[in-house]
Amino acid sequence: MNSLFTAIYNHFSATTDSGFYNDVSGRMYLGHAPQGATFPYCVYFSVSDDNDLDFSDEHEDFLTQFNIFSQNSSAVEAGNLLKSLKAMFDDCSLTVTGWRHLSFKRGGVYPNNDFSQDPPIIGYSVEYDVLLEKERS
Amino acid sequence: MSAFKMDWNGAKVLAATRKITDRVAKEVATDVMEDAKSILKRKAKTTTDRGLLSQFSVEKSKYKTGGYTAHCQGPGNWHPPYHASFVEMGTFKDEPKPFMRPATKKNKHKANRKLRKALDKL
Numbered sequence: 534m535n536s537l538f539t540a541i542y543n544h545f546s547a548t549t550d551s552g553f554y555n556d557v558s559g560r561m562y563l564g565h566a567p568q569g570a571t572f573p574y575c576v577y578f579s580v581s582d583d584n585d586l587d588f589s590d591e592h593e594d595f596l597t598q599f600n601i602f603s604q605n606s607s608a609v610e611a612g613n614l615l616k617s618l619k620a621m622f623d624d625c626s627l628t629v630t631g632w633r634h635l636s637f638k639r640g641g642v643y644p645n646n647d648f649s650q651d652p653p654i655i656g657y658s659v660e661y662d663v664l665l666e667k668e669r670s
Numbered sequence: 671m672s673a674f675k676m677d678w679n680g681a682k683v684l685a686a687t688r689k690i691t692d693r694v695a696k697e698v699a700t701d702v703m704e705d706a707k708s709i710l711k712r713k714a715k716t717t718t719d720r721g722l723l724s725q726f727s728v729e730k731s732k733y734k735t736g737g738y739t740a741h742c743q744g745p746g747n748w749h750p751p752y753h754a755s756f757v758e759m760g761t762f763k764d765e766p767k768p769f770m771r772p773a774t775k776k777n778k779h780k781a782n783r784k785l786r787k788a789l790d791k792l
Contacts, residue, residue, distance in 0.1 A: 565765035
């Protein structure tokens, strides 16, 4: 699991001066964001139940989710973040230590807003299905 | 030469198959619900999260494809309460604690096996 998260972060930080990294100013957190994190930011995590993953299988199928949040009266910033997240991760190629990376397919995209905040929080939850195959020596 | 006709009792076979798939679909939805409950039980940290444990149900699907669906906080709730979706997806304030999707994934292969086994007995 760690090697997949490392691969995702390495892919994210490969290009820093433009694209998604630049749009969130490098703020992509694993699991949860620190309290009071500056907007906009992204949180990524595994949806798969860790108890079901033992890495003994030849293939592993993970569901990974990215939550992006913007605090802005306009929905434009969140929309742009979604666009650049898709540009970075849709069908991307990852280098996962010990595994051969097969696919990174986007699944559902769901709104994740909180209009009780001022300015409102506008966000999206984006699912990706990741398929890995054990590397043979 | 007279026309060849064979009655394969299609209506009866289809009705029997439908009965089996319906039963298995309900069993699978119940399995998903139970697994989702146990995952949530493990991950729930607050009283509100734990309160969801009593709000699970299995409903007959209203979609054309039929079958059954496992729910937490009732079907088609596009109005409050939203708490189950906050726990499942995470919010800007709360860490995500997915329980429905892992339970569904866990039962994917089991559902195929169950259906194959039930149809073999037909």
